[in-house]
Amino acid sequence: MEGEPTSALIRAQLRRLRLNAELSQEEFGKLVHYSGSQVSAVELGQRPLDRLFLARADEVLGTGGLLMSLLKLAERDGQPSWLRPWLDAERDARQLRCYHPTLIPGLLQTEHYARAVIRADDMLGDDEVEKRLAVRMDRQSVLARPDPPKFVAVVEEAVLRRADEGFRGILTQQIAHLIEWSERPHVSVHVIPVDSSGHVGLAGPFTLARGGDGGWVGHLESQLSGTTIDRDEEVAILLARWESVRSEALPQGQSARLMKEVVSSWS
Structure with missing residues (x-):
């Protein structure tokens, strides 16, 4: 969801930059591979802001990435509180x-994997998924x-192996x-191997961040x-659980070999 105030600012900036470049909507549309009516719809808020369109607009108008930067702010404003x-x-x-018992952590997901995960929620339309x-x-x-x-991520071997034939490519x-x-x-x-006994992390995913001041959340x-989570006693519990989860996982070299073995087992 776009943050409405920032979204309106993007549309106003787009129109201002286009006019400053002395381009009509038809002329500008040809440069960004849109029709003049589509450009008009974007500027008037009748068409959703499109990332590819704004990236092309930044390039054509020589903005230094201004419109895409504003779009990222709009997307952040649209996130739940x-x-x-x-x-x-x-x-x-x-x-x-980061530890997740059922998925690859979001910061390390490929675009195709992330899209498949998000699309699994059948209540979301295509635009919201994107x-x-x-x-x-x-x-x-x-x-x-x-x-x-x-960044240290701990994943379960079972997550790496959860793939039917249609998902194995992804x-x-x-x-x-x-x-x-x-x-x-x-x-x-x-990677935590599948033969590991039950551990506290299986209760659910969690992530920890340490800021520049040394404090954790x-x-x-x-x-x-x-x-x-920012209460000291609760953060301390998560840090202790992290140490427990991390101790269940293989060293990095062994983890990489296991990941390669998983892929080779499908060949």
């Missing part, structure tokens, strides 16, 4: 630790910035992506929402 504190913590983190996907992909930029946080690509990222100095991926997900 319960998620925004965590987005701030995630963006400012110096360390991130909006949520765009936000998830944008959040991953925290790991690609010049000063990225140290999961093969996803596992290759995990291996590639785990070779970067600031990212570690550890946590995030818990549920079917309907999520909660940012």
